[in-house]
Amino acid sequence: MIGGFAKAIFGSSNDRYVRSLSKIVDRVNGFEPSVSAMTDDELRNQTMLFRERLTQGEELNDLLPEAFATVREAASRVLGQRHYDVQMIGGIVLHRGEIAEMRTGEGKTLVATLATYLNALEGKGVHVVTVNDYLARRDADWMGQIYRFLGMTVGVIVPNLTDHQRREAYASDITYGTNNEFGFDYLRDNMKYERANMTQRPFNFAIIDEVDSILIDEARTPLIISGPTDDKSELYMSVDAIVKGLAPEDYDVDEKQKSVVLTEDGTEKMERLLEDAGLLVGSNLYDYENTVVVHHLNQALRANVIFKRDTDYIVKDGKVVIIDEFTGRMMEGRRWSDGLHQAVEAKEGVDIEPENQTLASITFQNYFRLYPKLGGMTGTAATEAPEFYDIYKMNVVTIPTNVPAQRIDEDDEFYKNQDDKFAAITKSIGEKQAIGQPVLVGTVSIEKSELLSEYLTRQGVGHEVLNARNHEQEAHIVAQAGRLGAVTIATNMAGRGTDIQLGGNVDFRIADELSQMEEGPERDKAIERIKQEVSEEKNRVLAAGGLFVLGTERHESRRIDNQLRGRSGRQGDPGLSRFYLSLDDDLLRIFGPQTMFARMMNKNLEDGEAIISPWISKAIETAQKKVEARNYDIRKQVVEYDDVMNDQRKVIYEQRSDIMDAETIGDVVEDMRAETVNTIVGEACPPNTYPEQWNVPLLKTRIEEVFGLQPPIDDWLQEEAVDPEMLVERVQTLADAQIAEKVEQLPPESYIQVEKSVLLQSLDHHWKEHLAMLDALRQVIHLRAYAQRKPIDEYKHEAFAQFERMLAAIREDVTRTLAFAQFNVAPPDFPELPELPELPDFITHHIDPMTGDDDSADIDAETGAVLSRLPPLQAARPLMPPEASAVDPTQVSRNAPCPCGSGRKYKHCHGAL
CATH class of the missing domain: 3.40.50.300 (P-loop containing nucleotide triphosphate hydrolases)
Structure with missing residues (x-):
């Protein structure tokens, strides 16, 4: 009661904060007469003057009143629109990294120009994030008139741009684009093999339009880049035909969780049907051997019972197209994950496209937290204010309307x-x-x-x-x-x-x-x-x-x-x-x-x-x-689990950047070799054990597997002072000598490139496998709760242990590949070989781990070509046969079989270097 009385007299904390910003607006208005008197050239020259003042030590907050007055005058001249005072307040809120809640029709698009221009003066780039490509293009053209008038460059990121076009757009002072395009470009950049091929600059400041839609509604769904796997169309169609024969009493439906499970009678009925169709191993549906069939059965049940045509999806031009539950739009190219989309395709009788394997992923929460400063605007954010602060540390400020609202609710x-x-x-x-x-x-x-x-x-x-x-x-x-x-x-x-x-x-x-x-x-x-x-x-x-x-x-x-x-x-x-x-x-x-x-x-x-x-x-x-509380819990859980992966993702991506930027990585490779030798000797000869307890056959086998060496281990064991340290030192000496010989075979620059290529490919290969493992772990870790253990803590422990194993596997793979590598210095000359079809395009996904909702779109051809350089790591490259030594390598198709007889494609064999 006292609080309500105080609020009535002094206003809410939001009202008091908005009133405090009015003082800054008064200063902006104070500059209006002098700015209005400027010629167009003088107004355009303000940008250069502001940048000079920044180099002399002034800060953006010092420039804010003049910069905002400049933008207001430019908008008035170019668009015929003058910012209201309440719009100035919205601009200040955005500049401070907060969320401006402004009613529909209050001109949020125009408000964004104020904070965008001010922050773009630093030259570090400002990203303006919209919810769809139409708005990105529209706003870049519409508001871009103001920026260009003031001498700034504007870029826009939309699908199907080449890497060169994307680099140019990101190099602009201001870049418009959708949340998906920005996120996928970040993932694609961290799959490139050369720094020059990366498109994005270091993150600086982003303004998110419809911030609640992007950071709340879509935040349950990670962005995922994946590649195609084996085709299982027949299995999907067979299981779908059987599921269509079930009656409603054969399963229980939970619409809250969007799940459906067979009843006991339904399970028995399904076992008989699957057995008759020859899809069941044995007679028990839940035997280990039937895991794949159970997975397909569950997805077919969800497709037929939970997902409704014309509500969750439509069928257009022979394809299943997802409908966005929040906007009602078709999500062209998006696909549900984990076989669900294929199950729906089987249900509708359209062509079934193959499933995909994860190559890289990130959630919107962790992507947007990469920006040092983040602002947002929307018409409705107050109901989610606690979540915005908890996850993004952004306050919601309700901006008053320019004219009092008259709508009756x-x-x-x-x-x-x-x-x-x-x-x-x-x-x-x-x-x-x-x-x-x-x-x-x-x-x-x-x-x-x-x-x-x-x-x-x-x-x-x-x-x-x-x-x-x-x-x-x-x-x-x-x-x-x-x-x-x-x-x-x-x-x-x-x-x-x-x-x-x-x-x-x-x-x-x-x-x-x-x-x-x-x-x-x-x-x-x-x-x-x-x-x-x-x-x-x-x-x-x-x-x-x-x-x-x-x-x-x-x-x-x-x-x-x-x-x-x-x-x-x-x-x-x-x-x-x-x-x-x-x-x-x-x-x-x-x-x-x-x-x-x-x-x-x-x-x-x-x-x-x-x-x-x-x-x-x-x-x-x-x-x-x-429902809102339940959905918040889901999003919070997604963040908790992705935070574990995010720490690992940062390590891997930073390592990739360091490798690409380094002039030489010989020291890194040498350390990997030393670690590998230590690991091999440690496995066979544990510390504090006697020589007669050592596993000598294992030691010999592992050294030959990894290094291709056959050292006289039996002779070494006859020596009196034999110990694991001595074995490590001698094996490492032999391994170093072996690599030193190979280094002599190539010019220094070429060998450095070989090391970088091998290390990056190994890193990407094992990271891909690691992501698949974490996906599987994420699906089952909740079962630990039955043992009174907290699933998220168990997930952290398991993920860390797996990450350590992944790093050890990378070290061993790089060491083995370089040890077995053989170089043919003479330029080969191969006969003309037939051109083979290109690999299928890679796919981008936006997947909801709780409901299976997925957003995927084809990557453009240029980017796909970059991703297709991610073959499985090969242990060794065979020697080129003498009869193939007279062929010009430029005449060999990248997708043709390598003439060396390895069975691999040329681009994955002798053409890789």
Whole structure:
């Protein structure tokens, strides 16, 4: 009570913080007269002057007022838009590495230019991260006009760029791109073999648009780069055919966890069916030999029971395309992981693409924590403020609107079932359309949007449907959703990136209606006519009450509901929002208050009758909070597990960078050789043991395996002072002499390149195997909880032990490869050989470890060529036969069999060096 009284007098902590920033805005406004008086050239010259002041010791905070005033004036001249004072506050918040929560329509895109320009003055690069490629291109072109006017360079990262184009974009002062492109470029860079081929610069500062979507909604899903494995299409189809024969009573479904398991009777039935199909070894489904079949069975069950067509995915052009649950967009090229996507492909009867093996991965949490400073902006972040601080150490600051909000948020209307609810929605939409009030309808799936569309069509209500099937027209449909009497049905409005302007959008109408008209007086008249029509129509829409936002059900996250509401009432316009709910809604059915609540509603509600009560709205919000807390736990768990891998990832990537940057790595290789000798001798001759207890045959075998040497160990053992240290010293002397001979065979630069190539390939090969092991460990480590052990602690212990084993394996592999390497100095001359097809493209993934959701896209050809240089490490290279010594190596296809007769491709054999 006292706290509420103090808040009423002094304002909340957020209000006080915003008021403190107003003093800085006053200083910015103080520079406006002098900046406005500058010529264009003088204004452009400000950038050079600011940079000179930075070199003389001033800091960015010292330059902030003048820099912000400069950007405001540039925006006014170039775009005809002047930053409001509240937008200046948003810019300060972004510059300080915090999250600016600003309502829809408050101009977040323009706000970002302030902090972006200021931080780009250092010349270290600023990344502006958007949620899709369309927004990245649009903002780079639109806001790029301001930066270019002020003498700065702007780049944009989109799919299918070459490495050279990416390097140029990252070298710009300001780089726009999507979170996926930035993350995948980081992983790809750390798989390159030469520093010159890497595209990104060291990280400096990033501003994330729709920060809640990227750092919260997508944070459960790691980015993964992988390569194809064996084709198992027949097995997927066989298991799918059997699963389709099961009845609902043969399995139990848990919709909360998105899991399905066979009942006892279902297991017996499945065993008989699999046995008849010849897929079962023995008669027990859960024998060790049937592990692969069980895995395929589980994924086929999930595909057929849990994942719904037109809700979780659609089938387009013979491919299964995932639907993003938050935005309703098609995720072109993305794939679910762990065989789930293949199981869905089998279910739908389309071509089944092979599974993939992980080559590199990182979570968004750990990727964005690589930036020394991070800012973000969105319309809805306050509900997730604790998570932003816990994981990213970012505070959420709510920025006041420029004009007081006038939208009315009504209580939810609650119906007994979906039919009653949709009938009420159809009636309400018809009434609003009759008075000219535009309606935006938010649905949670394509299925629901098309069902509602049928209701409206039967009642003769004209409308547009925006979902994954027609997302190409997205911007045009959204832009005109505020026209008189317009009805727009959309699957989730999160991150659409286009404002809904009452009366319609002038620019889009001009583009749509006058695209064929040439420049001239006629076109100018038509433009004036459109502007006049839009202005008149806006007045009529305002009189009708502004945009009416109608939610057909509550989303799992309150943020998504708030984003939908936020489409109405922009820039002080009037507006209305209302949600329609029923007991059939997924949120209430899965997470809502069951038993008494459901019985009461069923008994006391007549068909078609509605309940409107703040108590019900509160109950729904409680259910949403439960889901949000559960999802936060999932994301937190992902971070905890990935933090373990992140420490190891940093070590491996730093080692790769050191190897590429080093002039010579002879000392590193020599240390590896010494460690390997120590390990081999230590295995066969443990410390504090007598010579007669040593495993001499093992010692001989291991030395011959790794070094190709046959030292006189029996003679050494006859000596009186024999001990493990003596054996280590003598074996190492022989190994060093062997390598010294090889060094003499090549010029120093060539041998250094050989060492680097061998070391990097070994590092990549074993890191790939290590990732596969950690993936498998992650799937089963929770079972340790049955032994009263904390799974995350067990995971850390096991992962560390495995990392140590991996490093030992790398040392031994590098030592063995160099010991067995043979060099042919004479240039070979091979006959013309047929060109073989290239390796398949590598795949990028964005995988959710809890639900199996995955985001993957083909890597462009140039990058794929880099990744395809990751063959399995070979122990030795055979000598080139004498008869092949007269062939020009430039005439040999990289994918042709090597003429030396090894059976390997030329690029993996004598062509690798």
